[in-house]
Amino acid sequence: MNVRTLCLAVLSLGDATGYEIKKRLEGPLHYIHEASFGSIYPALTRLTTEGLVTCTELNQTKRPDKKVYALTQAGKVALLDELTAEIPETDRVRSDFLVMMHFAHLLPPAFVEQVIEKRLEVYRALLGDLDREALWPARERSPATQFVCGYGRAVIAASLKYIEENRHLVEAAALMTSEQTTTSQPTATAAE
Amino acid sequence: MNVRTLCLAVLSLGDATGYEIKKRLEGPLHYIHEASFGSIYPALTRLTTEGLVTCTELNQTKRPDKKVYALTQAGKVALLDELTAEIPETDRVRSDFLVMMHFAHLLPPAFVEQVIEKRLEVYRALLGDLDREALWPARERSPATQFVCGYGRAVIAASLKYIEENRHLVEAAALMTSEQTTTSQPTATAAE
DNA sequence: GCAATCATGTAAAACGTTACATGATTCG
DNA sequence: CGAATCATGTAACGTTTTACATGATTGC
Numbered sequence: 001m002n003v004r005t006l007c008l009a010v011l012s013l014g015d016a017t018g019y020e021i022k023k024r025l026e027g028p029l030h031y032i033h034e035a036s037f038g039s040i041y042p043a044l045t046r047l048t049t050e051g052l053v054t055c056t057e058l059n060q061t062k063r064p065d066k067k068v069y070a071l072t073q074a075g076k077v078a079l080l081d082e083l084t085a086e087i088p089e090t091d092r093v094r095s096d097f098l099v100m101m102h103f104a105h106l107l108p109p110a111f112v113e114q115v116i117e118k119r120l121e122v123y124r125a126l127l128g129d130l131d132r133e134a135l136w137p138a139r140e141r142s143p144a145t146q147f148v149c150g151y152g153r154a155v156i157a158a159s160l161k162y163i164e165e166n167r168h169l170v171e172a173a174a175l176m177t178s179e180q181t182t183t184s185q186p187t188a189t190a191a192e
Numbered sequence: 193m194n195v196r197t198l199c200l201a202v203l204s205l206g207d208a209t210g211y212e213i214k215k216r217l218e219g220p221l222h223y224i225h226e227a228s229f230g231s232i233y234p235a236l237t238r239l240t241t242e243g244l245v246t247c248t249e250l251n252q253t254k255r256p257d258k259k260v261y262a263l264t265q266a267g268k269v270a271l272l273d274e275l276t277a278e279i280p281e282t283d284r285v286r287s288d289f290l291v292m293m294h295f296a297h298l299l300p301p302a303f304v305e306q307v308i309e310k311r312l313e314v315y316r317a318l319l320g321d322l323d324r325e326a327l328w329p330a331r332e333r334s335p336a337t338q339f340v341c342g343y344g345r346a347v348i349a350a351s352l353k354y355i356e357e358n359r360h361l362v363e364a365a366a367l368m369t370s371e372q373t374t375t376s377q378p379t380a381t382a383a384e
Numbered sequence: 385g386c387a388a389t390c391a392t393g394t395a396a397a398a399c400g401t402t403a404c405a406t407g408a409t410t411c412g
Numbered sequence: 413c414g415a416a417t418c419a420t421g422t423a424a425c426g427t428t429t430t431a432c433a434t435g436a437t438t439g440c
Contacts, residue, residue: 009294083292092286094224095224096283098343100280103201106204106275107276118279143364144293146361151354151355162347166342169338169342173335
């Protein structure tokens, strides 16, 4: 799934400018895919030359001029083709947090604790946001959008619960290292 | 978190060749970070010139020669520096699956169903793997590793449960489109 | 007055994947 | 006999981020 296809997909929900496409990717989709202006604008230019989208320039008096993009019939076909091209494999997760936790035994206990507290805080806030969003008028949200938001909610809730119940595992790991390296007893091994 | 730091981290668990580093990233860490030979080998050469790792060449008779890498003291410091450089932000998830589900209303119902079945199947298998791995001798697994594996388990279990309970949302979305575009009877239901 | 929002775009740099090149050995 | 494992590395390619360039307007 590249920015190109993502643009087509967003445009299938309604015409938009490059700027608006980015904003729409900051909604519920933000958790599953992001894109920067530096990738969106070139993608739109390319899609226009390929005839998959049309571009209408709008002159605005009090704002910079706009370029409103719209899907063409060929664009709809291309989107369907790309979405059905293959059955998606497992999601790719890049978690610096989990890498850190995996090597918690190398880190100062205070740092590990701080990282965990921060993560809990962010997840609690996120969960609150999602719950508030869920109260939006139902007509605004398609079942598909509900599915995606609910999925995010379920995963974050599970993560939160897991961290709360198992943080002792990594906090103990960090503690052990600090005992080894910070003490001066003769039993200390491999200082350097 | 780049491949460079990841190599240092893996080497902190014991000396290894580039080949072995890749293998070790295919264990429990596989869900959170991957790396290809094309990124590992150049990273190791650079780390050697920077003095963060040492390289010992081993000649083997029945196998290609090996280069065993080991962390230096400077490497340990660099690893600690990079791990504590900043508190990690939210994980980046790239989910073609969820993008697809978000646009389920554009897709043929049979395809959506197939994608969901496949996902359930993969997650059930994964969960089974993780449960079997959890039976490994405890001395083999550090608390930190247990934490990471358990985290993956919790998230996958939550995803599985959520999909099972909410698939009707996206399956209904797909159904609606097909009624609009392909059927002639008003009551037709997703036969193929 | 300063920050944020609206609005588009380019260029350079970073990072990583994929494919290619090589080749013995071991297992089914 | 073919596939997988062990083992290293390069080069081309693609994608995306980051930084830069520009500039009016609106809200605090």
